[in-house]
Amino acid sequence: MAEGGYKIDAPDQTERAPRRWGLKAAVLGVLLFLNVPVLIVFLYAFTTDDQAFTFPPPGLTGKWFEIAWDNQDVRDAVWLSFKVGIVATVAALVLGSLAAAAVARTRFFGRETISLLLVLPLALPGIVTGIALRSSINVLGIDFTFWTIVAGHATFCIVVVYNNVLARLRRTSGSIIEASMDLGATGWQTFRYVLLPNIGTALLAGGMLAFALSFDEVIVTRFTAGGSQRTAPLWIFDSIVNRPRNRPVTNVVAMAVVVVMMIPIFVAQRLTSDASLLGSPPTDDDDD
Amino acid sequence: MLWLGGVYLGSLLGLVWQSFYTFDDFAGKVRHDLGFDTWERLWSNETNRIIVGRTVLMALAVTIACAMLAYPLAYFMARYATRRVKAVLLFLAIMPLWSNYLVRVYSWKLIMAKEGALPWSLDKVGLGKGLEWALDLPYIGGQGLTFSLLGQFIVFTYVWLPYMVLPVHAALERVPRSFVEAAGDLGARPATVFRSVIWPLALPGVVAGSIFTFSLTLGDYIVPTIIGNSKPVIGAQVYVYQGVAGNLPLAAAFTFVPIAIMAVYLTIAKRLGAFEAL
Known part of the structure; x- marks a missing residue:
């Protein structure tokens, strides 16, 4: 592992492109799936809508922070x-x-x-x-x-x-x-x-x-x-x-x-x- | 040092003991005579068996979904990503574990609400009909995503996915690239390489991850309380028995169902070499 360490980490150029794109899309999808939900909560902390969970929020406000x-x-x-x-x-x-x-x-x-x-x-x-x-x-x-x-x-x-x-x-x-x-x-x-x-x-x-x-x-x-x-x-x-x-x-x-x-x-x-x-x-x- | 020995193990043993007490239905009190009544009641009750079955099925489905989602990400990180990219990807994969668990569950209540982000985006890309169709399905469907087993399944998968990504990544990282190349040179097609080279070597990692996803789903009662139709799962039922009904013995006995299932599961996992992959 030691002497070949550099090569192992280098991207494999010989791989065919189309399959890599599929893989990359999957990776992107999974990462979005993992991280977007929490960001949505952040967004909703600013929403003006206090009755429902309307998306996209009808307007933004900071007043809830004060109230909390x-x-x-x-x-x-x-x-x-x-x-x-x-x-x-x-x-x-x-x-x-x-x-x-x-x-x-x-x-x-x-x-x-x-x-x-x-x-x-x-x-x-x-x-x-x-x-x-x-x-x-x-x-x-x-x-x-x-x-x-x-x-x-x-x-x-x-x-x-x-x-x-x-x-x-x-x-x-x-x-x-x-x-x-x-x-x-x-x-x-x-x-x-x-x-x-x-x-x-x-x-x-x-x-x-x-x-x-x-x-x-x-x-x-x-x-x-x-x-x-x-x-x-x-x-x-x-x-x-x-x-x-x-x-x-x-x-x-x-x-x-x-x-x-x-x-x-x-x-x-x-x-x-x-x-x-x-x-x-x-x-x-x-x-x- | 002996905190755990005393407090934790003591509590567990106490719990076993409690499960042999009997609950007096008429007096609504716990009688302190030992016996197998409670255990018998647990098994003879049809509803309880259904609850156990449903929870185990959910745990299995979640585990499989997590494995399928974790694999491409882990594979990409282990084989193609440069060190810098890999660090960023790992960070993004673990990030959710650093946010509050409850908040993460709650976020899906916002997203899956009828007027929320998910139905909205599905409508935008013309899949609104697809959602309606899925919700019309018997058993997993419901009034809305928030009130369906389908929604519950999505949230469980989301919540436990990072626990699967890490061990699978660790296992894939240990698959020597030369093996994969050798298989390719010897004329194996990608599918064959995956089946006969990568999969067997990655299996311990998948099993290690599945210990987390399976066990966590089995014992969780937060997600089912917030998302899903109100059909109870093991965790929620235990809470009901000990809290509202005051039937601690039955709750205690019920707790041993997931423990027993996990014990079996861990034994199998050990056979498959999962502990070396942790």
Whole structure:
């Protein structure tokens, strides 16, 4: 792969043109299919039509943003989402990186089981996680509060942090830690000056993704939230299903949630090539 | 570290336990005596079997559609695109995963509404009749796209497609170009090359992607709540049982249907080498 790396990436000129056009059209079609819908929501946030979903919009206006901003319900929901996201992310950072360190550094009984267990919350349908948590919270007699939402979110946020940190740890050589210890550094010094600089960006990226995921989550949240509590996605869901009158404001909140989520993910993506929601790092062995 | 061991696994086990409790219809309360009553009720109920069947069919259809849509994109990225183009394409393919899931579902409610963008564009290109015809079809049709299984299918496919593109792309990237050229040199026609060289090598990627698309469709209740005729799917039914009816044991037992299906599915996937392709 190494010596031929350049050729492999070069477009194949010998291929017949007509078939490539068909392929290109298909690619374009799929990409449009994937990306246009969200843009449509952005467009509708500006529409003057508040009764139906007329396309193309009869006119454009910015007044819905003002109305949404003044809406106390919306503010509460977004603020709750922020708080939950931050607390869950912090918990996930601590627990997720500890788990990653344990799996990466040592071989112990049940290691494989644990690495499987850690992927389960992403692999199993969200409803399973949701109802499992709800039933055990019920059984334990705990009230559904802010903290039960956080617990639910932390469960899958851990997985994201774990995946990111583990991918990085596998790539950092264990010998630098041994070297640092041999040179007389204390455990804390080794962590602070050797390990942290190496995994720092992975931690940050994992944290950003975890926050974004938490900000996005609705299925598990619906099972773990208390009666009066609504995160921003729950608010949107509620508006879509139960209060169709609220359309224009819903559009604005929808757009805002997308934009808020984009920012941390962009940063995460900049920071590291490992960052991936699926936990499968892109194949970057052939970089440079 | 043991957060998951405790909280998550504990909850799952608790859920199994709950599913053996019995629900007293008359008192409307959960009786704490263990038994297989709930499981029996789950299976003997015709409606529940239909719900499971419908959900599995939908998951299968969505998975196949995702594979068919993901393949050309992944193939193009893996074989023809220059590095720069590939980076842009990958970015565009993952982009939707970065937007709010609920917003993405909601966007289709806007698009598929009667006066929305999709019917409008179909009318413009003269396919308005085609849409009417599709909506008149029994079973998958309905009052409008937003209220039909057809619409639900489109939205599911849209929502989970990126999860298929990535593994398929990763798998295709590992197909050595020389294999394809050798097959061509040896006189194989493009269709034959695809069938006997590319497909077997790409299969693990497709299976890996299908784990996501299948599992996610199986457990989702958001899409069916927002889009589709009101025929329930597994996820929605579970929510109804635990929420409105307060029948947690039955909901718990029901949850194990998708888990069991996924367990079977994962075993097959492992045979096909999907885990190496993840």
